Amino acid sequence: MKAKEFALKLGLTEQEYGTIEKGLGREPNENELGMFSVMWSEHCSYKNTRKELRKFPTTGPAVLVKAGEENAGVVDAGDGLALAYKIESHNHPSAVEPFQGAATGVGGILRDIFTMGARPVAFMDSLRFGRPEAKGEAGKRTRSLIHGVVAGISHYGNCVGVPTVGGELVFDPAYEGNPLVNVFCLGTLRHDQIRRGAAKGVGNPVFYVGAKTGRDGLAGAAFASRDLTEESKADRPAVQVGDPFVGKLLFEACLELYARPDLVVGVQDMGAAGLTCSTCETASRGGSGIEIELDRVPQREKGMTPYEILLSESQERMLIIVHKGREKELKEIFAKWGLDAAEIGYVTETGKVVVKESGKVVAEVPARLLADDAPVYEREAKVPAKLAERQKLDLKKILPEKPKVKEDLIKLASSPATGSRRWVWNQYDHMVGLRTVVRPGGDAAVLRIEKPGGGWVHVAMTLDGNGRWCAQDPREGSKALVAEACRNLACAGAVPLGLTDNLNYGNPHDPEIFWQLREGVEGMAEACRFFDLPVTGGNVSLYNQSPSGPIHPTPVVGVVGKVEDGVHLVPGVFGKGGGAILLLGTQESGGLGASLYLQEIHGVLAGKLGKVDLAAEKKLHVLMRGVLKLAGVRAVHDVGESGILWALAEMCFGEESAGAEVTIACGQGERPEEALFGEGAGRILLEVEEETVTMIEQLAKEAGVGCYRLGKSSGTDLQITCGSVQERWGVRELRKLFTESLPQALEG
């Protein structure tokens, strides 16, 4: 096959082929084209999104390692402590092979974190599927995907001994053909322990450590940069196979290695694009070159071609460059952990990645050309033709004349979309490591992290996404996400330090999809700037579409923050009763546009989210953190999806929680359903001791934030008054529905 023909077959464009030929000054061979096809895929190069990503704020006083510099961003948590964290997607692999797809997603993000020199201490996962209760083949397939993905995460995360402390699980028909599996990992380290992925010092040896190279995951990065089709199952060989046991040994061995003074020069994990990516990126960052000999690469099977070795995405492998003369120490440490450590090459001054097989050059490419000079595209963006139509909302046509709030809440509680996620997180070890202070199920997870000099820092984290909001209004929806994530942290008394984003969208060549992406990025960027929140990196996952269409535009944000000194961490559920229930923020519901309520109860996705008042939001968060320093706060929960009534119901769902008696304001001309189920931002519910109420009211007044007394926690019923509506539910019955809906949908 001619080189150009082969290039096109690999997914490179004619123009890209031209650039390669020009850059090399000759016709590339097949190995080289394979390398370019993965390095210049969207997954590795961000060629379609790079221009958009530049809109994010990426700097700030807390940023120690910026977005794009290394495998993960690092922020300062004070007292010499640093946090490395990142989110990454494994959507396509999970769609065709859910167990291994999800497991290797966990393994991949884990490597990104310990590559930075950090000890991984927590995972979170953001998962999206179709409806598990759907009838027929679709439901069956969805249920099997959910079981596979949860089991895969549980398998890898539990075995490596890193707790999975939070996340989200969303069911929406929009993800039926293309599930989303986004995995987040947080690691901790001292400032002086930050590792860089640069190959420096001519003559320094380059080591390959960890698992052997096999034929799995061949060109997975390129596979992830295409639409999912009926034929995608044939791409199963592009899915890697994970071995968490080796993953665990590898990170313990690496951390032991890093602890030796002045031994390691640079580290890079072999994730997407494996050996190709790790060699060209380290060389490019170091302004150097690397020469490797493939015969020395530990291989799982005989007869692998250079092409296969270079493009394999076998898991649990790292590239490590050490100072010359220190080879023995590295070998001893990896031998102790029972892992391969092979010296496969050395650092050169040529600026090139040179690959040899049995002494013969099989690829020779300038590192910069491969790693950094991928083309950057300006994609066309167009407002979706049907957007204005979709954003219209005529409640008169949807809601019944007389509100049926009683049934509505029962339906919500019985839906797997809103039910308790305990079935999922009980399968994850969320306690190992003795750091988990606030466990899954609340607004944000909280970990205690040992300070370098002793004592603890408390770190809060949350993952938030909302495809419905973003489908109806990508800009405001994305802003609302950032606001919600920061609000979740505020409910744990934490100041946000940094954000990592996973941009999940459809095919960027479709101008309407690209418009969604651009709006999403700009909305997020605006909110981040407002909250002084640097974006420290993340992941872009495009081509999330199947024959049934593209997914909702679904940016997912992971925000990490530090709990302020003096904050009392309180539960998200009511105590035994006798407390006052307060609403902090606004009484405005935001209406039912894009709400889960409309979708779940009336089967309609219409309208759009109300505008997010970022200034009010910020004031609310500052106040919230202050209020949590008072002694009399018993419970706190933010108002999010499904609105204030659902938030109140959730607060009744603790094992020993009382019910509540509340009155919720219904605006003039507003339907009670809007007041009760609207998903407007800027609201937090509190249960507090009676004696604390005046103090909180005073603080709220000074802060310029609304504070409204809704009622009290008491009895065993949830009772509400809202405009013309007066209803009551037995908490025990509601809780039973809430607890059982998900297991029932999944296990029958």
Next chain:
Amino acid sequence: MRFAVIQFPGSNCDQDCVHALQVLGQEARLVWHQETKIDPEEGVILPGGFSYGDYLRCGAIARFSPIMPAVKAAAGRGQVVVGICNGFQILCEAGLLPGALTRNEGLHFRCEKAYLRVETPASRFTSHYVTGEMLTIPIAHGEGCYRASPEILQELEAQQRVLFRYCNAEGQVVAEANPNGSSHNIAGICNAGRNVLGMMPHPERCCEAEMGGTDGRGILLGAAGIGRKI
């Protein structure tokens, strides 16, 4: 007292055990599985995790580790040996405790709090408690279903070697409270010499209020030979 916490490749509760013991004022050192010595004065902890990936059968490979003869010798000399979770599985595989731990009845890995009923104070591990006392201690395992022959179960019961059973929030030992299908709701047993304890729940995870409870303290302090303060 000093404890040797054995580190197998794939152990992941080793550091947690060291931390919990230190919180309780005890000394702890990590012992790599390829070492061969345990001091005659030390207690031994086999921590939770996935030794050797648990790919064959939980604990099946770990029992061949170079450290295991020393662990057996220590147990034989009457030294304290505690196996938690994967450690319990290893003790069964190594023959230091009878029976075996198989896949949870519900097939899923389960990480949650479990209520335990103390069956007898007659062991150093339960010396802080009275019969029928209820403890809340988390579990986190996929293979914690205790199985043994009827003869062995009878012997365990007759010799009061079942130290902990899963119970409900009211302290009743009922089938619904059994998280993994264990025979006789067994959560923890000891050997005939009453110096070797194996239990699936994790006492090291509940030695500090911030971690959600302190019910595990008595077990580890008891193991260290420290009696209950009255």
